[in-house]
Amino acid sequence: MVNNNLAIKLEQVGLRFHFRQNRPTTLKEAAMHKIRRVQSEEHIFWALRDVSFEVQHGERLGLIGPNGSGKTTLLSLAAGVYRPDEGKVTARGRTVALLGLGVGFDLEMTGLENIPFNAALYGLSSKEIAKHLDDIIAFADIGEFISQPVKTYSSGMVARLGFAVAAHIDADIILLDEVIAVGDSQFQHKCKARMQRLCDENKTLLLVSHSMEAIRSMCHRVIWLEHGHIVAAGPMPEVVKAYKEKYADD
């Protein structure tokens, strides 16, 4: 059966990392290891395993779990940054992912030059970008720094510009990793207002957050991850309640 309203679907997805003790990081080391016949043991670490869920268009899903539980990795998978080693990931529609601060900025280029550079990575044309340019600049609100190279920015400024670009891309699916927690209170307020607007516009949202307040105010459904597995998934109040019971001090 074809589900036309489907935004993201993960089917028994697994992602693994290979760790090798004293893995050569240069060609010189690799050659030395060959000559000396250095044996290195390989450890496989599954960052995610057997993860399945669906997100419908217009649905807002929260991802919670302790550090290292695979939340960001899951977001990266949905964004297409990683390709799954097992299972299948489907995402329908233009996806914007803010997986960190100042995603994909070039430090040598100015903020003004970085806006089209960044937006083009999401497949936007110069015309589409030009339409939003003034809004992005106004939203970032970093004054004269907009025409300075990004390497001169403070981390707060980078975050502002990064969020400003991502928030103005007309995407169907938005993936956010803890970005609301950055910047001063004034900027946080602005972010929240913008997020609320995205919610009102019925955008599909995947939100990683440690802030139960943010999850509560924005998400319909929540997935609780631990050690790369889904512990619980369901309507927001139930999962948040269960999570809070386990981590009582939160």
Next chain:
Amino acid sequence: MGAITEIIEYRFALRNFVMRDLTVRYKRSFFGFLWSLLNPLLMILTFIVVFKYIFVTDEKNYSAKLFTTILAWRFFNQAVMDGSATVGSRLGLLKQVRFPPILLPLSSLIANFIDFLLAICLLVAYFIAVRVTVEWHYLLLVLVALVIQILFTFGLSLMLASLSAFYSDVQFLVGNLFQMWFFMTPVFYSASLVLNKFNNDPTLPVQYKHLYFLNPMAPVMMAYRSIVPDEKNVHIPTVIFPEYYTFLGLAAITAVITFIIGLILFRRLEPVFAKQ
């Protein structure tokens, strides 16, 4: 094939990568462009001093030939060097945004090609200033050589760029090998010197000669030299080297194979770039 649709879909990003390379290289000014030519110009000057006053060469139009081949070699050297660092230096970006990684080596190649075309304008100005008349009927040969060079360059860039995701010293190694390669290729000397050695000394095994010309850049550089006239006709590749077209054909085959291997390697490794 999949690569082509990806590139078309992300053409705006590709253009931005190219613009980025050029703005950073030229530091936003025409003077920056001239400044970037300082290295080849000094190199040309050095070879002119060495071969006009120390090891006196009897070649006509030596400077014009040198200017042509040094610029072509610079395009090759710089494009492979830049290309080989693209993936390794952009791992951070690859971990955060989904885009076809092939944009990285491709944009680096395009930026270097534009840089080469700009340098050619300077070369034309030089030809006019010193009144060198170009042998127009060899232009087709030059274009064929250019296509071979670009394919070969891109193939090498793809291979080295995929390695750079795993090893941090790829560019360092490439830089050192290029120094050797430069001397083993007829860039600042005529291939006729090499051929004369073999003709005058029958004890030299002919395999060595073949080995020398199996370097794809050797017939390519000979093609570039052919546009600068010379009274003794030593600039014409087929005059000094009867088997020239065979070796040019072999260079073309080498370039195509390098490109195919590079592309396959890159496409096979790109899913794990972001995991490094």
